[in-house]
Amino acid sequence: MTYLERSRHQQFPFHLVAPSPWPIMVSFALLSLALSLALTMHGYIGNMNVVYLSLVSLLGSSVLWFRDIIAEATYLGDHTIAVRKGINMGFLLFVVSEVLIFSGLFWAYFHSAMSPDVTLGGVWPPVGIQAVQPTELPLLNTIILLASGATVTYSHHALIEGNRKNALSGLFITTWLIIIFVTCQYIEYTNAAFTISDGVYGSVFYAGTGLHFLHMVMLAAMLAVNYWRMRNYHLTSQHHVGYETTVIYLHVLDVIWLFLYIVFYWWGV
Structure with missing residues (x-):
């Protein structure tokens, strides 16, 4: 058979x-x-x-x-209802693993930031490190991510209600907001006064924000694929598990970025 x-x-x-x-x-x-x-x-x-x-x-x-x-x-x-439930459950377990990875990076940051030793000059950021100011590009990126969370929620609810036009427009705006975020993050990295090799501060800063940056690049690709699928009538109000997981992914990355902004940019300078 x-x-x-x-x-x-x-x-x-x-x-x-x-x-x-x-x-x-x-x-x-x-x-x-x-x-x-x-x-x-x-x-x-x-x-x-x-x-x-x-x-x-x-x-x-x-x-x-x-x-x-x-x-x-x-x-x-x-992809029956049972299959879609399994996909959602598997994706939620993946999200849990992502949260644990970032928890380890926050642990590494706090380990050095809360008790800087003599090799760091006894201060945090270490002597000689000019930290990125929280009121510059990081603040703009925070506003962009919060806006993307609102637009993708608007698009998702419009899709559930069968409003194709609003669903497409909300997803289109969300995709471009994430692309702008990634571009601003790249500009921040290329203009930063320190690199990943500048001691523990550079290592943990770029490990945390860089990992988030890579996730945002993947998110931009996921949103673009969902936009293409929505335009080609692949997604319906009852059958859009790929879009649901992408929306969850975006909201999780939004929350992680808020913690990164508060700890790495605002508290740690």
């Missing part, structure tokens, strides 16, 4: 995933990216070519994998 025949005769609401090469391809691409980054940073590889190749392989495999998932959800009808 073929996969399609088995799917038609199954007596349960769960999705039997078809054999796919993309999970193993993504796994090897991630392994290659991690190894090539580590070896390049330690001088064992003299150029970035292997890193770029690994990154292209990862992005290509991920796009093809996501294409298959979109086809299963939109055209094959495999």
